[in-house]
Amino acid sequence: MFDDFFIRALFAGIGIALITGPFGCFIIWRRFSFFAGTLAHSALLGVTMAVFFDINIAFAVFLISAALAIILLKLQKKTKLPNDALLGLLAHASLGVGFVILGFLTSIRFDVMGLLFGDILAVNEIDLMFIWIGGALILFVLKLIWKPLFASTVNYDLAEAEGMKPDKINAIFTILMAAIIAISIKIVGLLLITGMLIIPAAMARNISNNPQQMVVLSIVGGLLSVMIGLFSSLEFNTPSGPSIITAALILFCFSLIKFKKYSELKK
Amino acid sequence: MKNENKKTLLQVEKAGLSVNSKILVEGVSFEVREGEIVTLIGPNGSGKSTTAKIALGIHKNIMGNVKKFTNKVGYVPQKISIDWTLPIRVIDFMFLTKDLNNEQISDALNLTGVEHLKQKSLSNLSGGEFQRVLIARAIAKKPELLVLDEPVQGVDFKGEVAIYELIKKISEDLSCGILLISHDLHMVMSATDHVICLNGHVCCSGKPHIVAQDEKYKELFGDRASKVLTLYEHKHDHTHSQDGTINRKQ
Numbered sequence: 274m275f276d277d278f279f280i281r282a283l284f285a286g287i288g289i290a291l292i293t294g295p296f297g298c299f300i301i302w303r304r305f306s307f308f309a310g311t312l313a314h315s316a317l318l319g320v321t322m323a324v325f326f327d328i329n330i331a332f333a334v335f336l337i338s339a340a341l342a343i344i345l346l347k348l349q350k351k352t353k354l355p356n357d358a359l360l361g362l363l364a365h366a367s368l369g370v371g372f373v374i375l376g377f378l379t380s381i382r383f384d385v386m387g388l389l390f391g392d393i394l395a396v397n398e399i400d401l402m403f404i405w406i407g408g409a410l411i412l413f414v415l416k417l418i419w420k421p422l423f424a425s426t427v428n429y430d431l432a433e434a435e436g437m438k439p440d441k442i443n444a445i446f447t448i449l450m451a452a453i454i455a456i457s458i459k460i461v462g463l464l465l466i467t468g469m470l471i472i473p474a475a476m477a478r479n480i481s482n483n484p485q486q487m488v489v490l491s492i493v494g495g496l497l498s499v500m501i502g503l504f505s506s507l508e509f510n511t512p513s514g515p516s517i518i519t520a521a522l523i524l525f526c527f528s529l530i531k532f533k534k535y536s537e538l539k540k
Numbered sequence: 541m542k543n544e545n546k547k548t549l550l551q552v553e554k555a556g557l558s559v560n561s562k563i564l565v566e567g568v569s570f571e572v573r574e575g576e577i578v579t580l581i582g583p584n585g586s587g588k589s590t591t592a593k594i595a596l597g598i599h600k601n602i603m604g605n606v607k608k609f610t611n612k613v614g615y616v617p618q619k620i621s622i623d624w625t626l627p628i629r630v631i632d633f634m635f636l637t638k639d640l641n642n643e644q645i646s647d648a649l650n651l652t653g654v655e656h657l658k659q660k661s662l663s664n665l666s667g668g669e670f671q672r673v674l675i676a677r678a679i680a681k682k683p684e685l686l687v688l689d690e691p692v693q694g695v696d697f698k699g700e701v702a703i704y705e706l707i708k709k710i711s712e713d714l715s716c717g718i719l720l721i722s723h724d725l726h727m728v729m730s731a732t733d734h735v736i737c738l739n740g741h742v743c744c745s746g747k748p749h750i751v752a753q754d755e756k757y758k759e760l761f762g763d764r765a766s767k768v769l770t771l772y773e774h775k776h777d778h779t780h781s782q783d784g785t786i787n788r789k790q
Binding site for chain 2 (some may be wrong): 312431432483486
């Protein structure tokens with residue numbers, strides 16, 4: 274019925290949605306949206322490094338993202354600049370440096386659009402394996418640290434006082450974030466991974482009243498976005514990555530209507 | 541009260557903290573043993589909450605030493621704000637750091653009189669209700685060491701008395717050690733085993749009726765506050781300027 278490439282795209286998208294659903298919730302809860310964006314921007318530098326040294330793209334992106342997260346933590350301790358300023362600095366600096374290095378690599382033809390928006394239709398079996406095995410590992414670690422991570426999201430002091438070791442947990446969370454960016458960069462691209470992390474979770478917040486419910490709805494929202502986006506891109510011949518995000522946006526708008534009714538009912 | 545054979549739960553030795561080379565609190569030493577209520581009192585900015593956070597290991601890079609002899613800790617922070625973005629009900633909050641069964645949750649909420657709020661959103665609670673939930677959460681898993689930072693703020697008078705009675709009961713029933721930060725001098729005087737009067741350092745400490753008659757205490761809280769119990773006097777070798785700095789007497 275469908276071509277192989279479409280089935281692969283669907284499976285890749287489903288895999289990504291399963292990972293970004295729960296992580297998106299934590300990003301929203303911790304006001305980390307800009308942080309996710311910064312990591313995604315740094316991915317460009319990672320990709321150029323990968324091309325330059327001829328190493329695996331996902332691996333290079335992971336290294337650069339993780340390095341950036343560490344630099345951020347150091348900068349937070351060194352200066353009194355607010356977090357959003359530091360994140361903006363790092364995001365655009367790494368994007369700039371990435372493009373400068375790219376300029377030197379004249380011998381290599383490089384699809385910048387593909388990097389920004391990804392190409393989910395070009396996913397091959399190895400990419401799929403990367404997403405599903407990597408994703409399973411990431412979700413497994415998330416499950417292990419769920420309780421302390423959630424506790425330190427609610428209140429750092431409480432978590433520290435009652436032995437949840439929030440510093441260690443936050444570091445693990447940051448590394449997981451870098452890993453997510455790394456495995457999804459080729460498929461949804463760096464501009465769209467932030468969207469996949471934030472929009473379904475934002476939608477879920479509007480229609481949930483407890484954390485577990487929000488995570489489940491966020492995953493469902495992501496899955497629906499991937500399916501609606503991919504099928505409509507096939508139908509209307511639109512770019513697939515942006516179609517997924519547009520679908521997520523439409524779902525978000527629906528959740529606003531529901532949310533309004535819900536709060537009116539409460540009054 | 542004889543405490544010699546009771547287990548020490550928390551030992552703070554000459555602890556202090558300075559941030560950006562300004563000393564917030566220094567030279568604080570005390571112990572909390574099981575079944576004992578130790579209270580920190582002092583004016584705003586005197587380092588009470590800071591001392592509690594030092595004792596709990598929340599502040600890093602501290603001066604002095606802190607030894608904790610238990611991992612079963614319950615903490616009621618002074619302030620906790622739940623962002624709207626996080627949908628969380630009372631029942632979810634109860635699970636935050638411990639694994640509890642339904643019965644334990646209901647029991648704890650019952651003790652603080654807020655069992656009916658179990659399914660409510662945390663962000664919809666009033667200040668007093670929230671405070672009761674915070675206390676219920678801290679005691680639900682029967683901690684050995686309980687640290688309460690202004691536990692009755694925003695609670696109405698009737699509730700306040702009930703909560704202080706509850707705290708007393710907890711310390712007796714569970715024989716846990718309690719470190720309490722409180723403004724309520726009456727409570728401090730009636731139920732506490734040991735009072736530490738802070739103002740950037742330990743101004744005076746000891747049994748409540750002794751502290752109540754201390755010159756330093758009178759200076760901090762006014763003469764009326766000391767009419768709680770009997771006479772006791774001793775001399776001080778320093779005074780405080782407005783910002784709490786110590787001026788040694790010659």
